Amino acid sequence: MNAKQILIYDTTLRDGSQGEGVSFSLQDKLNIARRLAEIGIDFIEGGYPLSNEKDVAFFREIRKHDLGHTKVCAFGMTRRKSMKAEDDPGMQALVAAQTPIITLVGKTWDYHATEVLRVTLDENVQMIGESAAFLAKHAEVIYDAEHFFDGFTANPKYAIETLRSAASAGATWMSLCDTNGGTLPERIAEVTDHAKQALSDYDVQFGIHCHNDSELAVANSLAAVDAGATQVQGTINGIGERCGNADLISVMANLALKKQGYAVLSGHSLQSLTELSRFVYETANLQWRNGQPFVGQSAFAHKGGMHVHAINKASKTYEHIDPSLVGNERRILVSELSGRSN
Ligand SMILES: [Zn+2]
Known part of the structure; x- marks a missing residue:
């Protein structure tokens, strides 16, 4: 039986750079991206083109490099409230990054829609759908469902509705985020399975994005894979905000060497993982x-x-x-x- 390929989505350059004490120069970001592509990482999230000039420059420079099969992703939020997607500067910056993939993050927890965005639940669903539809004209869209597991617990019907909005607008991936990092593996598996079933009438695949606040980000990522996720998001060495993200080193090693029936890095060897880990620590000026x-x-x-x-x-x-x-x-x-x- 052929092993099931699990795609690896690296966000060291975006979520990883939120880690305390981490600051990448433009050259650092380019060096890391090239190294990740060399070892066969499938997706590299380069940054948030609206947030700063450095990320804009990164997307401009990285286009000059042949990264082989690796795809670069630009990351950004849904359109602002009371504005058309095409008029929103954030949406325009995402398109201007000219990446093959755009990762669109949206609110799936009703509480965040009303309390943080201060929009009605309906408008939030429209913001997701209209943003995804606009971006899908320019790139493949990965929908990052922020706080998906907490949102699902609070209001499962609404959390699923937000996914459906992105899927029907043309997003091809649903990436389920444990943004606060508080969910246990069995719950991750249960909710991922539920989301998959609820979207079975759409041609979408599922990803998982875990934070490590309960020291379970790697275990949670593996649990989601068992429940059908085919993309794992994380960072090299698990660097990231608060307690960090899922450490892709351990995710890849466990998937390829421990779990039966899965493969990563499309045939590339895992033997560069130790060197990659140290390269990222050195570039980030962090202690091993x-x-x-x-x-x-x-x-x-x-x-x-x-x-x-x-x-x-x-x-x-x-x-x-x-x-x-x-x-x-x-x-x-x-x-x-x-x-x-x-
Ligand atoms: Zn994150």
């Missing part, structure tokens, strides 16, 4: 996390004498994978805990 799963310096470091003795005989005694599969290496540490084997 030694204990980071799969790619951290300590992920395959062995210190206790008994472990070292066993690992020298058979590596799988204390290693869940062969470290070289993700480009990492085993380290034997010398300490007062060492036995005769180290």
Whole structure:
């Protein structure tokens, strides 16, 4: 049986840049984008073209590079209230970015529509539909359903109505966001499954976008994949606002090496993951996390004498994978805990 390909959507350059202490220059962004394309990431979200000049420049410069199969995405909000989509500067900036994909974020939680946008529930649905319809004339549209899981819990009928509005306007992806990062894996699976069923009359695919506030962003992403999502959004090393996003390093490694029946990076090897992780830390001027799963310096470091003795005989005694599969290496540490084997 062929493995099911799960597409990887990287938002290091947009959501990742919201992380405390992270600031990418234009050149940093271009370097990261090129590196992500080299390892076979499917989608790269470059930024928010209305928000700053640097992001506008990024979209202008990145067009000059051949990124192979990787598609660049511009990110932006639905049109403003009481304005036509085509007259909205945000919509115009998205089109002017000239990307093959536009990721449109909209409110799916009734509370956010009325309290944050201060529009009626009907107008919010219209804002989503009209924005998606306008953008779909220029690019493929991914609809990012902000606060989808909280919105669904508060008002399931309305949350689904917002998705239907985007889908009937021509958006081809429904990306379900756990924006506040508070949802548990079983709930992610249940709600994703429900959304899929509720939109079964549309030709759309599902994505998942998780934040890590409950330290479950990776587990939640995998749960959504099991429920039928075929795109996972996240950042390299999980960098991002508050507690960060789903760490795509762990998402990719778990999907490709642990879970049965899934593939990522369309044939590219995972062996560049360790190098990619360190490249992003260095570019972001952040410290490596030694204990980071799969790619951290300590992920395959062995210190206790008994472990070292066993690992020298058979590596799988204390290693869940062969470290070289993700480009990492085993380290034997010398300490007062060492036995005769180290
Ligand atoms: Zn996010």
